[in-house]
Amino acid sequence: MTEIYKRLNDSPAARWTALLIVSFTMMCGYFITDVMAPLEDLLTKSPAEGGLGWTSDEYGFFSGAYGYINVFLLMLFFGGIILDKCGVRFTGTMSSSLMLVGALLKWYALDNSFGDAQIFGYPVQVALAALGFAIFGMGAEITGITVTKIIAKWFTGHELALAMGLQVAMARIGTAAALACSLPIANKMGAASAPVLLGAALLCVGVVSFLVYCVMDKKMDASLAAAEEQEAEEGFHFSDLKVIFTNKGFWLIAVLCVLFYSGVFPFLKFATKLMIYKYGVEPELAGLIPAMLPFGTILLTPVFGSLYDRLGKGATLMISGSLMLTLVHVLFALPILNEWWFAISIMVILGIAFSLVPSAMWPAVPKIIPMKQLGSAYAIIFYIQNIGLSMVPVLIGSVIQNYATIETAEGVTYDYTIPMTIFAVFGIVAVGVALLLKHIDKKEGYGLEEPNIKK
Helix, strand or coil: CCCCCCCHHHCHHHHHHHHHHHHHHHHHHHHHHHCCHHHHHHHHCCHHHCCCCCCHHHHHHHHHHHHHHHHHCCHHHHHHHHHHHHCHHHHHHHHHHHHHHHHHHHHHHHCCCCCCCEECCEEHHHHHHHHHHHHHHHHHHHHHHHHHHHHHHHHCCCCHHHHHHHHHHHHHHHHHHHHHHHHHHHHHHCCCCHHHHHHHHHHHHHHHHHHHHHHHHHHHHHHHHHCCCCCCHHHCCHHHHHHHHCCHHHHHHHHHHHHHHHCCHHHHHHHHHHHHHCCCCCHHHHCHHHHHHHHHHHHHHHHHHHHHHHHCCHHHHHHHHHHHHHHHHHHHHCCCCCCHHHHHHHHHHHHHHHHHHHHHHHHHHHHHCCHHHHHHHHHHHHHHHHHHHHHHHHHHHHHHHHHHEEEECCEEEECCHHHHHHHHHHHHHHHHHHHHHHHHHHHHCCCCCCCCCCC
């Protein structure tokens, strides 16, 4: 006999289908986010060597552009308010469309030559590519908070951490594909713009995918209304932000987020070149080692999320992951075992860390913040995270340009001790914040150490 569900999300098939659809949209977005990371060496080579002639400073400026609009124009913060006021359907459609527009502008910039003209001290090509990446980043981050709220909406009381872990895993597939395939595609097609165009095509499919989800979401709202559990998203008021701003646990999660992700995503943007110049990996293969990181999280994040759902210990998972992040960057900084197999071993450890923290951190927010303010809460966390994602690449690019570049008789090489030490400091501070979060959890009773599945 067919079981009749009062709410649509009580149906396992319905909620997992919704997760698959929105996760696919994010996967396409993550491909574009990291598609340029393996191309750093190609971009910074001279045109005579087949490159575009960018400097490390220019590459750092471009890489950091992802968060410029979000950080300096507060668009991510306003995106959270729009999400809580207008709902997931409107916000997700708007933001995924912005991702596509930004990706196409980035492709246009890379596919054309603009001579020696400059804008604000940067070559036109760099400036336009950065503008496209900034528009894309605005859309990607607002889409990210929308998808996170969607998962909380469909999975609260069910497999919340597992669902978030699987969404992260699919996003990492996009990252891994970008890191592994971008350079071979660029070399095969003879253009750095080729993998970006492929990503834009995938993103078109991702936008259509989200429109399909909108149909499901409308049915979900109807089922909640029928069950008299519909929460009016339009009922959000600015005064509700006080619930967020006065919450100690929320701020600790926000700070932990920016520290942890600043030690991972900006690192990936420079990791391919690190593999070439410190560990002697051939350029064609160098992107495969950083690609191991997202491949590892594809498997491990859902596993750790499922453990959190059933056993709890969320704060403990965050502490463990932060400790491992610190160890990884200390090992990368030390002048020892400059061999490819050692780099792979370290990357495996980073993959475990990168699975532990997100699997516990994102599901922890709905335990601290009510659903009504959840969109704004995630938006503030993502906004603070974007400060790190924007500024850290600029910092690291400048450090590499001024302190890590070494001229030799054979050519230019790089010493990555100082950049990796900076990343290690992020990890050390993250450990301290995670320990304080566990202490506050015991005092305030958030339930971060308790299982998510309600029996």
